[in-house]
Amino acid sequence: MLTRETVAQYILSRPALAGSIDLEGMTAEEVGDGNLNLVFICRDTSGRAVILKQSLPYVRLVGPAWPMTEDRAGREAHSLSVYGGLAPNLVCGLLEYNEDCHILALEDLTDHEVVRSRLNRGGSHAGIFQPMGVLIARVLFGTSWLSLKEEGFRLQAGATVNTELCLISEELIFTEPYFGGPRNSVRPSVDSVISSMRTDETWTTAVMRMKRRFLSVQEALIHGDLHTGSMFARGESGHEEFSVKAFDSEFAFYGPIGFDMGLLWGNILAAASRAAALGETERANSLVAEIEKSWLAFEQQLRSDWPNRQKPEEYSDDFLESWLADILDDSWGFAGCEAARRVIGLAKVSDIETLGETEYVHAVNVMMTLGRSWLLSRSGRSFEDYHQEFSQLVDKFSA
Ligand code: SR1
Ligand code: MG
Numbered sequence: 001m002l003t004r005e006t007v008a009q010y011i012l013s014r015p016a017l018a019g020s021i022d023l024e025g026m027t028a029e030e031v032g033d034g035n036l037n038l039v040f041i042c043r044d045t046s047g048r049a050v051i052l053k054q055s056l057p058y059v060r061l062v063g064p065a066w067p068m069t070e071d072r073a074g075r076e077a078h079s080l081s082v083y084g085g086l087a088p089n090l091v092c093g094l095l096e097y098n099e100d101c102h103i104l105a106l107e108d109l110t111d112h113e114v115v116r117s118r119l120n121r122g123g124s125h126a127g128i129f130q131p132m133g134v135l136i137a138r139v140l141f142g143t144s145w146l147s148l149k150e151e152g153f154r155l156q157a158g159a160t161v162n163t164e165l166c167l168i169s170e171e172l173i174f175t176e177p178y179f180g181g182p183r184n185s186v187r188p189s190v191d192s193v194i195s196s197m198r199t200d201e202t203w204t205t206a207v208m209r210m211k212r213r214f215l216s217v218q219e220a221l222i223h224g225d226l227h228t229g230s231m232f233a234r235g236e237s238g239h240e241e242f243s244v245k246a247f248d249s250e251f252a253f254y255g256p257i258g259f260d261m262g263l264l265w266g267n268i269l270a271a272a273s274r275a276a277a278l279g280e281t282e283r284a285n286s287l288v289a290e291i292e293k294s295w296l297a298f299e300q301q302l303r304s305d306w307p308n309r310q311k312p313e314e315y316s317d318d319f320l321e322s323w324l325a326d327i328l329d330d331s332w333g334f335a336g337c338e339a340a341r342r343v344i345g346l347a348k349v350s351d352i353e354t355l356g357e358t359e360y361v362h363a364v365n366v367m368m369t370l371g372r373s374w375l376l377s378r379s380g381r382s383f384e385d386y387h388q389e390f391s392q393l394v395d396k397f398s399a
Pocket of ligand 2: 230
């Protein structure tokens, strides 16, 4: 296992990293704040940095009591390199992967900030989510049969099976919040919201329908965990230094593309619910409006790649329209599941958890009410409808 004391020796032993950092006077800091891995920032006296990320044989959040494949680092390395080829500026660069030690060396993005932290402190969200829409579209086009043809697609899907990480999502997103388990928890003040959900069979049945989609739809090499904690941003939209990049793709597998969009939207809702609970209504509405913007960026990118697809004689423009409708439907469904699990399940979000008691109750009510509604009432609604529903709900819980 890497430690602060051993990282210099490790870098020295890796020819691919030679010259990327000066080991004389280098400092190393462990900064992993995710749920799974160790992350070291190694910085030399001139300010250059190398990021090392190592998967452990267990889930960091829980410890050795929850063993986990270290191969997940290989899944991340593979998906990062695929994404890097499809959308080079929209993902964290991979310098090298050491499969013997499960260590990735990653691009230095220490001048970026994790988007969840940026939003929690009230930083700007303008333009932050459109790049993720573009990335999702590039991944859909580039890793599906639209580019790879059917045989290539199936081979890739087979080679990237990610059973253990998918099981985490199956349990933490689709099962435990609704059917109970020791890893769930909420503050006592919202106990009644949760117990009424558990007896709501319409709700739990709809969740199981999304779990079926998660288990059975293979469309593209999706990121699998594309929330605001898996995104970095730097600078302000419209300025030269503005940059948004996804990282942390160890959950990647061939799944429904709407899962990536849905996780993003569920976490935009968390940020918006936080803002609303803090009385920042305008900011909350403007955050929710980012959902449509991310979708439009996705749609525009997919439409622009569409003429370059394989077998255009088979995949007509009408086919694209119906596929887009299915993806949109999936996206809202997965977003609804993500909203609820981020309140109840093991992997909570700081957007909600760092709120004071009154604000927490407010935000949880918004998340849970919309989590249910987004999941259950998807048919024939416009983005404007969803937005209005959010605004009305915020007004109701503020009254
Ligand atoms: C035990 S891992 C829990 C969560 O962290 C990851 O970021 C995923 O969101 C997962 O559900
Ligand atoms: Mg993660």
